[in-house]
Amino acid sequence: MRCPKHPQEALISSQLVDGLQTHSCPTCSGSWLGADDYQTWQVDHVDPDLKLENLVVPITQDVDYQPSRYDNRAGLCPSCGFYLVRGRINLSQTAFFIERCPGCKGMWLDDGEWDLLQTLCLNAYIPLLFTDEWQSRVRVAEAEYRERTATASKLGPDIAEKLFELAKLLEDHPNGDFGVAYLMRRFDK
Ligand SMILES: [Zn+2]
Ligand SMILES: [Zn+2]
Structure with missing residues (x-):
């Protein structure tokens, strides 16, 4: 061989x-x-x-x-x-x-x-x-990784970490969409 x-x-x-x-x-x-x-x-x-x-x-x-x-x-x-x-x-x-x-x-x-x-x-x-x-x-993990990296570079690592935590909390909560709607209202103004 x-x-x-x-x-x-x-x-x-x-x-x-x-x-x-x-x-x-x-x-x-x-x-x-x-x-x-x-x-x-x-x-x-x-x-x-x-x-x-x-x-x-x-x-x-x-x-x-x-x-x-x-x-x-x-x-x-x-x-x-x-x-x-x-x-x-x-x-x-x-x-x-x-x-x-x-x-x-x-x-x-x-x-x-x-x-x-x-x-x-x-x-x-x-x-x-x-x-x-x-x-x-692998493709899904890569896309997620890129998104998180981009988010962290815009917001700084501390806020980004809080945001990921919050996103996870809302995702896992049965009424999580209320939280998302609240944030969207805040940013509509
Ligand atoms: Zn060789
Ligand atoms: Zn072979």
Whole structure:
């Protein structure tokens, strides 16, 4: 098997963590996770009751992370030769891609990505990150994040925080719309 990012390099059989067999590249330290090897490890690490909607979209997480310089390079599956599909993980400061083969469902992680996925509590759920449902949750979270950031920059963080709190209180209150109507009347004048 050849490295998707360095086709001249043969991947070396290794262990990413205890119980997880991988093939890694001696040049870029990226790791290839075969679908079966990953599943074998995943079974013991996944929370079977966790629903996709409870997986945290890490957009608000401020992680000090510099994506691998090979992160943007497209690659071929070392096992079956298909182009790897890229799945984007958005953080507040940066974004990175994990890659998966549409054929054999193996996954490629550039150097550092496994540790980061672990920090984000997503490492046992990598295949979910390629689903439409997850991608649409990411879009919603991004839009919300942008709106909150814009609001905070107009009003200042203190008032913005109060506003978000109030919005949440009104949202959760059965008569919340009365509060919204009150505010609108105040601003009509
Ligand atoms: Zn490589
Ligand atoms: Zn493949």
